[in-house]
Amino acid sequence: MYTAIIAEDSKPILRNIRALMQSAELPVRIAAxxxxxxxxxEYIKAHPVDILLTDIRMPKLDGLALIEQGKRVNPGLKAVLISGYSDFEYTRKALNLQVFDYLLKPVERHQLVEVLERLVGQLDERQGSGKALLEGIVEPHALSTVELGAEFLDGEKLMLLLCRQPFTPEPEAGCWKADTVQSCLAEACAPHSCWVFPVRQSGQLLALVKASALEAHPSIHDWLKRLHVTLQARGIQVSIAAEPQPAENRELIACYEQLDRRMKEQLSVSARLICQAYPAPKGILTDVELEKLxxxxxxxxxxxxxxxxxVLLRQQLMTFKNSGLRMAELERFIWSLAEAFRSTGRHQQPEEWQQLEEEVQQLLESGxxxxxxxxLLAWAEQSFEWLQLQNKKSGEELFRQLEQYLQQHIYAQISIADVALKFHVSPSYISRIIKRYSQKTFVHYFMQLKIAEARRLIAAKPELKVKELSEVLSFGDQHYFSKVFKEYTGCSPTEYKEGWTGSGPALPPYGGGQQD
Structure with missing residues (x-):
């Protein structure tokens, strides 16, 4: 929808033109x-206007002077002259002022509609090219629904990038929207036009303001402070990154990319205004210092x-606040902690890593x-508890795997080095796990399993000789086997066989027998 204003000193003609335009069913709204x-x-100076229909002869300020001065305020203004037949030659000369067209009185409906249709077509073409300038920057749905008047394409613009200030309360519903922010900026920039768009990157807004807005301020810093105060008064806590040099239309994409980089690089836990015209916040860590930390x-x-x-994390958080740390550095530090917890805990499940990411993101969105x-301190405490739980779980799982492996190789002669090689861990770690969950050394635990198997074989096959038992269980020497058997059962293999009957004592479960 385009905005039009009619200037005509004859009230009957004014009413007639207004009625004809309203009945034309064109995307044109008569604003005044x-x-x-x-x-x-005065209206053109105070409001965005796309189309001006003006009589050529009017009191106080005639139509030609109105067009000339109106185009100074709004270079994209499209003007249509309304003149009598006697003014025809005069009207032809006025076309040098880039008047779009003219209408002769009395204005006929078909003539008015024909001129307006051509004018709207030209505005549509220009608006389409205006949207093309913002493709890749503005959120697609917002770009498809926005209406850009002809004024948008005329003249240089100042570009601002706005994002919610870190560690501030969540804005009230509706505050962090393009139309709400545009209303605030329009008030602070008046009478200069501004446009605000949501950008593709979530949480950011792009503002474009007519370059003439700077003329009433001694410096861009003073202007930015005024904008910031205006937004704060509405409960909108933002950081503003600004490009001090006005940009032409063809420079908008490059200008945005530069501002986006500057916002990411310089946004800090305390800074509100980011501009090339004044230095970045002090107290920033170097890459080497951050890497070391x-x-x-x-x-x-x-x-x-x-x-x-x-203890050190609490101290570091206080240092961060007082040093004006950049958000990029803080995020890098926090994500390094998350990655350290993840890798130490051997996170393997995608859903666990996703949960960790969500927790970190919530931390960075604190009010x-x-x-x-x-x-963050509470999260770190919980993460350490999770590590302890993971460590316990992983130890229990390894012990179960070790027990199963030793049972499967009960008839073999296996050393702790063989087991460590199989499970890709150190022999000392195998020793600690066995000791933790069985209260025995590796050798005693494995011997216990072998003696339990020997007792089972004696019960199942009493005819087996001691030598055969020794060989099948890989003891090698039957005397050594007999000695070990007696240590764990309190009697020799022969005595155990002689005392065994079908209704004799039940065998103890694996893991029973002598304690260290």
Missing amino acids: AVSNGVEAL TRHFAEMIGQRQKERFM SYEGFGES
């Missing part, structure tokens, strides 16, 4: 109908130094830095 050029010019905390996670980690710090 005035009786002289001065009123029309993240590695130090990751090592504490890997070594499960919970108490030391928690205050203090709340963020406390939530």
Whole structure:
């Protein structure tokens, strides 16, 4: 829908033109109908106008002067002259002012519709090219529904990129919307036009303001401060990245990409205004310092130094706040902690990593830095508890696998080095796991399993000789076998066979027998 204004000192003619336009069923809205050029010019200065229909002869300010001055305010203004037959030659000369067309009085409906249809077609073409300038920047659905007047394409614009200030309360419903922010900026930038769009990147808004808006301010910094105060008064807590040099239409995409990089690089936990015209916040860590810091905390996670980690993390959070740390650095630090917990806990399930990502994202969206710090400490505490649980679970699982493997190779002669090689861990780790869950050394535990199997074989096949039992269980020497058997059962294999009857004592389960 395009906006039109009619300037005509004859009230009957004014009413007639207005009625004809309303009945034409064209995408044109009559925003104002005035009786002289001065009123029309004041309206054009205060409001965006696409189309001006003006009588050539009017009191106070004639139509030609109105067009000339109106185009200074709005270079994209499309003007249609209304003149009598006696003014025809005069009207032809006015076409040098780039008047779109003219209508002779009395204005006929078909003539008015024909001129307006051509004018709307030209505006549609220009609006389409305006949308093309924003493709790849503005969110597609918003771009498809926005209406860009001809004024948008005329003149240079100042570009602002707005994002919600980190660690501020969630804005009230409807505050963080393009139309709400545009209403605030229009108030602060008046009478200069501005446009606000949601961009593809979630949580950001793009604002374009006529370059003439800077003329009333001593510096861009003063102007940005005024915009920021206006938004704050509406409960909108934002950081604003600004390009100090006005951009031509063909430069909009490159200008946005530059602003987006600057926002990501310089947005801090405290900075509100980001502009090339003044320096970035101080106290920023170098890449080397940040890498060293993240590695130090990751090592504490890997070594499960919970108490030391928690003390140092609390201290580091205070340092971050006072140093003006950039959000990019803070996010990098937090994600390094998440990755350290993930890798130390041997996260293998995609859903577990997804849950971890969601938890970290929620931390970064906290409503205050203090709340963020406390939530991060609580999250780290829970992550260490999760590590302990994972470690316990992984130990239990390994012990079950070890027990199963030893049972399957009960007739073989296996050393702790053989088992460590099989499970790709160190012999000392195998020893710790066996000791933790059986209270025995590896040798005693394996011997216990062998003696339990020997007792089972004696019960099942009493005819087996001691030598045969020794050989089948890979003891090699029957005397050594007899000695070990007596240590675990309290009697020799021969005595055990002699005392065994079909109704004799039940065999103890695997894992029973002598304790260390």
